[in-house]
Amino acid sequence: MNIAFESKIERGLPSNSDEIDHILETSERTFKENYNIRPFKVHHTLCRSGLFEIPEIVKTARNIIGSGNAADFLALDLRKESISSKFTEAAQHDRLTEVIERLGEGGSWIRLSRTQDYNPDYARVLAMLIDEIGTYADRPFRQEVTWATLTVILTSPGISTPFHIDHESNFLFQIQGEKDVCLFDPGDREVLPEIELERFYASSYNTPRYKPELQSHGQIYQLTPGEAVHHPPVAPHWVKNGSNISVSLSISFCMRALEQRARIYQANFMLRQLRLKPRPPGRSPRGDALKARLVSALEMPNPKTFQDIVYSPMTRLKSPMQFLKRVSGRRGIA
Template identity: 30%
Template sequence: MSLVQTSDVCGSGLDRPKDALLAQAQGHLHAVDPAQFSSHRISPIRHDFDRHPLMQLPRLAQLAHDLMPSRQCRFIRPGSSQTSEFFHTPKTPDGQDIDAVFARIEEPGSWVALYNVQTDPHYAAFLDEVMASARPLIEPSQPGLFRVAGFIFISAPPSVTPFHIDRENNFWLQIRGRKIMTVFDHRDRAVVSAREVEEFIVHGSLAKVRLDPALRDHGRDFDVGPGDGVYFPATSPHMTRTTTDWVRPGDGVSISIGVVFYTAVTRHLARVHQCNRVLRQLGLQPSFPGASAWRDALKAPLGRVIAASRVHWRNHVAPPGAY
């Protein structure tokens, strides 16, 4: 019997309406040091969403089964390292179906990610619950929160998630097992150049976003277990690895979720990136977003026009939240 078939054990609320599911769980998230928390920098957090029925492995196996036809289950190349290109595919490496993947999920090196889980109404309700708890940390400095999404990573050590950046702010929560999350300051241009950040924001390309091993010590390591987490702002480079020292019989799977979102601030910065991209193509060296408020204020409206014109005249599909 596959894990999918046994998922009713942890999914007893599946037929309940969204409001009832939220009332049932009532999870909580908070900053480890509220006085030091800022939505503009890396901060450790704590939560109790690891206890939520939707975050248990049998229920996640059912979710993966449901998402596989829409190509929302992703897999990385076997043998990937933290310095590899973050290349992922909707096809399993060995051609097996998703039920077989979960039947062997504790085998060393197993890795599967569930993308955009908010397309499932039960998980959309779960993300609403997380953000209801997180919103007071964000909205004082980053109002206009929109496009909340969820990305769940399930792996067995030893395994990694390669170095990359995201467009969204991220509440990254460890649910089960242990993992080492390494996060770099989003303002550190030695780690990822301005040109490569712009390339990602405008075109969605991570092809040249790679970790220079000589800069490894620029990152901050978080050795996290269930109930731990990390908040980091948009475009913060990050990567993960799992080690085998915590593994015990019946406890050999790491589960984490990134609850990501945009705000009026991330949209404003994306517009500045759009403008900077054009200025750089003209041979100029524009200041990075955030370096000069008045320059950003001039660039942002131009960036919005540039992005809109690319969509209209070039059939360009703008990345989410990019303008």
């Protein structure tokens, strides 16, 4: 766990709400059998807290913008985009806080990242969720987490979020409006081939490609206020907003086991550059351990961000890898 994790996540109830003493509502059996393996729905109480009404979110957005951390506030125009688009293809809005107030008029997709760092009540919500997940999963969850964040997502009516995957373990909580979330099995190698995972972990975030002919492999979960759906790590998904403004919370966790798997994929990406055919994770425990150990040696000593935790080995290897490609190309093996 990074050193800053414990100090930034406060425990306890939101300071301006005495209505909730718990957040998740589900059965322990359902949770334990499915968590980090397959999608499943839960109910939640966050709609009762009043913490995620638009005015409170606007205050948090202004705190983010005032901090100068521009990367933590992203506003995209997705009117022309579709499930098969890429986030990097969408145009960014310029006047960020104003676009929130015009959500019902336009085609906006707005993301407020790391909100726990800008709103202490959000930090308390995140802390409650970490403790509750540990209880439901019946494991020392807090000790497994290396990075955690609460992201607020605001969406105009009818907007589609492009098909993509995330490294993290995630829960998407619906607060206002409705949306359809289509999730695919993270182990379905027709939908998500090994080579796409390798490229994803080599920093090619847009690598996963939507395959319309495989849409039947996915399951659509309709979310209404008070419902949430679990996204297992690297589960491919797309989202389609309903006819009203949507407010959602994305709770994401990096975990030690996920970073170890990322190191194996990163090692496999490098081996594939040499025209080798590496085994996917899980096929060779001894080989997996060796790959993870070698790539982990390149990790940043004191990671502070998501990028540091997941991608620092590849970032530090960028120049040597470019050299390796040139050398292997001259030898006719790449």
